[in-house]
Amino acid sequence: MSTEDITIEKTADLKISPENELHTCAMADSHEDEYTLVYEKPHTLLEVNMHYCPGCAHSLVHKLIMEAVEELNIQEDTIGVAPVGCAVFAYHYMNIDMQEAAHGRATAVATGIKRLLPDKYVFTYQGDGDLAAIGMAETIHAINRGENIMIVFINNAVYGMTSGQMAPTSLVGMKTTTSPFGRDPAVYGYPIKVSELIAQLPGAFYVSRHTVNKNTSVRKAKKAIINALNYQKLNKGTCFVEIIGNCPSNWKMTPIEANNFIDEVMVKTFPLGDIKLPKPEDLIPINQNGDK
Amino acid sequence: METKLMKGNEALAEAAIQAGCDAYFGYPITPQSEVLEYLAREIPKYNTKEHIRVVLQAESEIASINMVYGAAGAGFRAMTSSSSPGISLMQEGISYIAGAELPCLIVNVNRAGPGLGTIQPGQGDYFQATKGGGHGDYKLIVLAPSSVQEMADFVFLGFDLADKYRNPVMILSDGAIGQMMEKVTFGNYTAHKTDKPWATTGKPPTRDRNYITSLHIQPEKLELSNLKLVEKYKEITKNEIRFEEVMTEDAEYIFVAYGLSARICHKAAIIARERGIKAGMFRPITLFPYPYKRLNELAEKVKLMLTVELNAGQMVEDVRLAVNGKVPVEFYGRLGGMIPTPEEIVTKLENLISYKNVN
Incomplete structure (x- = not known):
């Protein structure tokens, strides 16, 4: 996936140096010595290879969060909580302080951090099995308490790390390794629409669902993440960003097929867009530079 | 020096305040609910703008122990308390805390089991407390009070030992010691707080990122981590045996x-x-x-x-x-x-x- 589009605002007349040459994805000028840097990876991402499969949403969403952290200049004030699932190694990629939670317990861990460090930005990063199956109680109660954290919820309708079992968000009829004939609602019920569910809680301040399967959607997802981080300063409740993630490996698709599957199938069950927006009176002016 | 007539559970809660406990997370269960009740009532009196102390009733013991994980990982003195069935629910979290080497205090006011058992005192959790309890090779430092005075004293000791060794400490009490009233004296305690450069407080440019984890996917690395714990337990055994x-x-x-x-x-x-x-x-x-x-x-x-x-x-x-x-x-x-x-x-x-x- 091309990444130029999402960083239009970041285009700057930076000179290329040997250090950042590797980060450069696009160059506007072919002059031998002077290039215009239009994009580079955020410095909040560590220079390591990620373990994610080709075409997976995780690496992209990691990058979006770290871009947001860098652009808001809050690296020093951000603490993340990694889940159990494919993103279990998130702390190897994000150059911020992080804690690795037990399966499903990320929002409880985040509660422990945020209550003691109320001026910090705290977020959890969780998949559908982690957040909506084993961790549903922690999820609901953390949001019901209105914990001032951001929850990034990666919903790819399948257990990724354990390689393709049925998730609470698996679609009706979806074939997985544990529902080989397709998810039968008579046996397993229907996919949980977590965003719609938790939006009912007064503690949920901002709930928004996105994908990262094309450039326009990536831009929107990043904006939602920036909103969710900014809103933490208001101390008005939990911000919840759901990303319909693509999982080509476990969906048994090519990355392109997986991206198309989101638009053609997934969004019918999980419609995109803002599900709960702050009321205008709840929004005091926020300095978009992230200065506190 | 101040002498009071107090319930064991309340003496323990008061000691937690005096020991500089920053955060208590708990869930009601007989016979130890007084700990949460006492702290919910008393801790707000000590809160200042500079030093926020947290008391939070969680939705379960599972959440409580994971909140302790988060707070302890952020470098704060954190504790929880429960009784046998609740402590069973915490075992997963305790294993993670031991693996991630987070200092904290866990109190078990032991009641009789198995299962729902009864709310009367028991000592059936000895194996659970001393032989592991959760999965994997780990040890808690386990202190067993036999008086209301020790319910208080071992909170001070427990927090200090936890910080000293970066290890969870359990006070294994029981329903009788928790519920009975005795004289208890509070001395002038000074917390032996240690620096926690490993804590996740936000990464300044001056240091590498800190991360708290018990995950070591490569066997070679996990074994090294296991052996480090074994060495620590040897050190604890060398220094901390107490008896009467x-x-x-x-x-x-x-x-x-x-x-x-x-x-x-x-x-x-x-x-x-x-x-x-x-x-x-x-x-x-x-x-x-x-x-x-x-x-x-x-x-x-x-x-x-x-x-x-x-x-x-x-x-x-x-x-x-x-x-x-x-x-x-x-x-x-x-x-x-x-x-x-x-x-x-x-x-x-x-x-x-x-x-x-x-x-």
């Missing part, structure tokens, strides 16, 4: 008991002496590390040891390991929340002595 002896100098018969059972055995030893039996009492205070060596030494000079517990025989296995066959180690236990009288224990000892004499 009563009338053991000339004793021919020794009761071995901890917590509530030790109080009863103390009285039983006095009664036995009145009846001409040279009895004494040995009370392990740290259940891990366990005073194996001292028990082995005592076995050189006594005829018999009688282990008394409120369970079907758990610590007695450690006593036998310690004594290693030098003298008979017998067991007397009451179950289901029933508590033996001192008379009952002396009678048991008398029966053992006469049986031994006959045979």
